Amino acid sequence: MTRVFSGIQPTGEIHLGNYLGAIVNYVALGRALGPDAIYCIVDYHALTNPVAYDRELLAERTFEAALINMAAGLDPHSVILFAQSSVPETTELCWILTAQTPLGDLQRMTQFKDKASKLESVPAGLLMYPVLMAADILLYKADTVPVGEDQAQHLELTREIARRFNQTYGETFPEPQLYLNPQAPRVVGIDGKSKMSKSQGNTLGILEDPASVWEKIRQLPDDPARIRRSDPGDPERSVVFKFLSYFLPPETLTPLKEEYRKAGIGTLLLKELLFQEYLRFTEPIRERAAWLRAHPEEVWEALEAGAQRARKIARSTMDEVRDKVGFARLPQHARR
Numbered sequence: 001m002t003r004v005f006s007g008i009q010p011t012g013e014i015h016l017g018n019y020l021g022a023i024v025n026y027v028a029l030g031r032a033l034g035p036d037a038i039y040c041i042v043d044y045h046a047l048t049n050p051v052a053y054d055r056e057l058l059a060e061r062t063f064e065a066a067l068i069n070m071a072a073g074l075d076p077h078s079v080i081l082f083a084q085s086s087v088p089e090t091t092e093l094c095w096i097l098t099a100q101t102p103l104g105d106l107q108r109m110t111q112f113k114d115k116a117s118k119l120e121s122v123p124a125g126l127l128m129y130p131v132l133m134a135a136d137i138l139l140y141k142a143d144t145v146p147v148g149e150d151q152a153q154h155l156e157l158t159r160e161i162a163r164r165f166n167q168t169y170g171e172t173f174p175e176p177q178l179y180l181n182p183q184a185p186r187v188v189g190i191d192g193k194s195k196m197s198k199s200q201g202n203t204l205g206i207l208e209d210p211a212s213v214w215e216k217i218r219q220l221p222d223d224p225a226r227i228r229r230s231d232p233g234d235p236e237r238s239v240v241f242k243f244l245s246y247f248l249p250p251e252t253l254t255p256l257k258e259e260y261r262k263a264g265i266g267t268l269l270l271k272e273l274l275f276q277e278y279l280r281f282t283e284p285i286r287e288r289a290a291w292l293r294a295h296p297e298e299v300w301e302a303l304e305a306g307a308q309r310a311r312k313i314a315r316s317t318m319d320e321v322r323d324k325v326g327f328a329r330l331p332q333h334a335r336r
Contacts, residue, residue, distance in 0.1 A: 005142035015203035017196030082306035
């Protein structure tokens with residue numbers, strides 16, 4: 001692992017799934033790799049979602065995504081944090097990679113088929129999403145990508161795209177590897193059925209109002225076989241225990257499970273414990289976010305500085321790519 005890249009979409013509030021599945025990795029890898037940890041607010045990608053995209057809110061959501069990453073511990077003076085649209089080389093590389101990517105590879109993507117099935121008119125950008133993702137990663141020659149497991153198929157396509165380019169034009173890009181958080185690669189939603197997702201409406205927001213968080217936790221489904229308080233329960237079937245496992249160490253969680261199995265503890269008490277742990281867990285992020293919101297220039301300046309550092313890498317990569325593809329290189333005086 002020499003350089004990591006990952007991105008987060010500015011399409012709504014940052015939730016627990018985003019945090020445990022991605023941001024925790026961002027922070028840890030950022031501390032280890034410094035400027036070789038590159039994180040991007042992918043506002044180009046936001047345009048591919050006609051349901052969530054809102055022109056009036058895009059800049060605000062970009063700011064919020066950067067703010068929460070910084071509040072969660074990402075140090076923009078160490079890592080590179082920037083908005084995708086600040087680096088136009090991204091779309092240039094995307095077009096070059098598009099010219100090499102078979103249509104069939106894009107049409108077989110599970111996320112494309114799922115999202116397209118819910119739309120009356122499917123934008124071409126939705127189909128091209130994985131190529132833009134590949135351009136994001138390969139532009140910085142990242143060899144490691146910390147994302148959720150739902151992006152594994154897209155990353156495998158990125159590897160194929162890199163391999164195809166290297167075979168055609170000579171060794172240029174590394175084939176990036178997926179990096180999952182072993183503790184929470186796939187965070188369950190509050191419905192207890194599907195992955196936590198903004199589009200599913202089953203999230204717990206990192207900065208969500210505590211009253212709203214409690215109302216959601218209060219309604220979490222219990223072991224369906226447990227009808228009465230006196231009934232023993234199976235913690236493996238309880239969504240409450242799934243969430244508790246994100247916050248409590250095994251030595252604390254195991255005795256609770258034993259009590260639950262013999263009806264020694266009620267579900268309401270467990271939910272109250274989960275609520276307190278959630279507030280304790282998010283409190284430092286909330287405090288830091290409040291400070292940053294009162295000092296917005298800190299966020300905007302971090303994004304601008306990050307964009308300058310990202311552009312330097314991007315320009316170097318694209319000089320190499322243009323030469324290998326065969327584009328004419330104009331004399332220096334003709335570029336002015």
